[in-house]
Amino acid sequence: ILNVEQSPQSLHVQEGDSTNFTCSFPSSNFYALHWYRWETAKSPEALFVMTLNGDEKKKGRISATLNTKEGYSYLYIKGSQPEDSATYLCAPSLANSGYALNFGKGTSLLVTP
Amino acid sequence: DSGVTQTPKHLITATGQRVTLRCSPRSGDLSVYWYQQSLDQGLQFLIQYYNGEERAKGNILERFSAQQFPDLHSELNLSSLELGDSALYFCASSVEGNRVNYGYTFGSGTRLTVV
Numbered sequence: 001i002l003n004v005e006q007s008p009q010s011l012h013v014q015e016g017d018s019t020n021f022t023c024s025f026p027s028s029n030f031y032a033l034h035w036y037r038w039e040t041a042k043s044p045e046a047l048f049v050m051t052l053n054g055d056e057k058k059k060g061r062i063s064a065t066l067n068t069k070e071g072y073s074y075l076y077i078k079g080s081q082p083e084d085s086a087t088y089l090c091a092p093s094l095a096n097s098g099y100a101l102n103f104g105k106g107t108s109l110l111v112t113p
Numbered sequence: 114d115s116g117v118t119q120t121p122k123h124l125i126t127a128t129g130q131r132v133t134l135r136c137s138p139r140s141g142d143l144s145v146y147w148y149q150q151s152l153d154q155g156l157q158f159l160i161q162y163y164n165g166e167e168r169a170k171g172n173i174l175e176r177f178s179a180q181q182f183p184d185l186h187s188e189l190n191l192s193s194l195e196l197g198d199s200a201l202y203f204c205a206s207s208v209e210g211n212r213v214n215y216g217y218t219f220g221s222g223t224r225l226t227v228v
Contacts, residue, residue: 032212046216046217049216097171101213103155
């Protein structure tokens with residue numbers, strides 16, 4: 001079983017706050033790092049796929065960075081809105097596990113007005 | 114609608130029984146992945162099929178099996194069911210068979226309850 005750690009486990013912020021989460025993963029045999037957004041009663045939706053050390057991706061107020069040498073990725077949300085409330089999952093893809101995604105347990109974000 | 118169809122949405126069955134979960138991938142996707150989410154656990158990878166052939170295996174129990182048919186739909190068979198098999202089972206698809214660069218598209222899941 002792959003060791004994918006996400007922190008914090010949960011987060012409660014006020015509307016307008018900026019926040020960030022961490023994903024750590026084994027750096028050996030690394031191929032790609034995926035971030036997914038999972039709203040309650042829905043299916044996970046892909047946010048970003050990053051492959052290169054130093055990669056930065058941005059979608060609206062959400063951005064992510066990748067450090068493959070030390071095995072971590074950060075997800076940032078600027079000016080959180082209630083509709084950002086969801087669980088954010090990271091999933092590395094490793095060459096020695098058939099490239100299938102191995103998901104962390106996620107960070108559950110609640111944004112209140 | 115993500116384009117990945119899973120049936121049934123809910124399933125309640127007794128211990129010792131066998132069930133089949135079905136997944137139709139998004140049009141054009143050749144890979145199907147099965148994941149299990151139990152209480153307090155993350156999404157656990159079970160198995161991947163690509164164009165009809167098994168491509169990668171994760172933490173799939175011997176009581177579980179899967180296949181992908183020529184029309185690319187996939188079925189996950191769970192037998193000798195135990196209470197601990199109660200979980201949300203997700204199917205996902207992707208166009209790629211190996212190195213995933215574009216992410217997965219998930220179905221809405223099948224909620225299995227074993228009583």
